[in-house]
Amino acid sequence: MHGRGTGRPDQAAHDLYLRILRHGGWIDRAEVADADRPALEHLLALGLLLARPESDVCTAVNPRTVGDRISAELRAEGTRLLVQAAQLPQALDDLTKAYDTAPRPTDRAGTVHHVQGLGVVIRRFAEVEADCHQEILVAQPGRPRHAHQLEDALERIGRFCGRGGRIRVIYAPGAVRDQATADHTARGTELGARFRVLAEPFRHLHIFDRRIAVLQSADDLRSATFIEDPATVDHFLAVFERDWARSGRLLWNPDQASAPESTAHEQVGRLLAQGLTQRAIAGRLGLSERTVAGHIARLRELHDAETLFQLGWQLRGARTGEPDG
Secondary structure, eight states, X not given: OOOGGGOOOOHHHHHHHHHHXXXXXXXXXXXXXXXXXXXXXXXXXXXXXXXXXXXXXXXXXXXXXXXXXXXXXXXXXXXXHHHHHHHHHHHTHHHHHHHHHSOOOSOOTTOEEEEESHHHHHHHXXXXXXXXXXXXXXXXXXXXXXXHHHHHHHHHHHHHHHTTOEEEEEEOGGGGGOHHHHHHHHHHXXXXXXXXXXXXXXOOEEEETTTEEEEESSTTOSEEEEEOOHHHHHHHHHHHHHHHHHSBOOOOOTTOTTHHHHHHHHHXXXXXXXXXXXXXXXXXXXXXHHHHHHHHHHHHHHHTOSSHHHHHHHHHHHHHTOOOO
């Protein structure tokens, strides 16, 4: 159904308007063919034709005049909607305060919800995130997300950190090879989020305010498990903190081709400082012993260490701030 405010004639109305202009700029409604009557009514609704009250004659109206009028109407409507949007949070303020102060059940033991379906999972994620005020922890393995997903996430990071929230995210090494992800993390760091890379297997995990843990079954968000059992949430929180401690800081520069290697290099040094053997480090990081040996050789050269024991001692001193000697 065509409305006066659409401003755009369809193809039939467009062609009829041109025929009317060629006819001298007017048309008699009584002579319009049945097939052209919908187009005629469309032109009248848009204001591109003006019906004379004393006869059946309709005359063409300058499209420029019609365009100016409709543009003004749309701008006025847009302003009204913007004002309405700005006032909505305040209008719901008393309800929001009531929700925030409402008592929550103290015994959440055994509260586990398995959610199926992309739309349902996304809605549930949005509800939990909206009710989160202090901290969001994310473990994000797998393939890089799409650019539009990263842009949406960046807006949420800005809002959450802007009101004092904290965000920490762990990525897999492959993330730094993706231009969009590297840009996202650089901008997210500026907004206050913290990012690290973990070069060992880990699974999808979100933790909201240390009271709700969410496990995803895959990257596609088609199913997820929302856990509110305190003991289970504490377990996954410990898992995240362990992985965060193992992960490496990274200068998020997509042009840095050696970034993944630099991350592994840093992790080898950290584990070596903890006293792990070459074989144990290889097992922990999922690398071959030959690769770990290469990292150790470069670390010995960098720290001018003659023996593996001396290198470990120097690395421990660098981590604790104690002198090397």
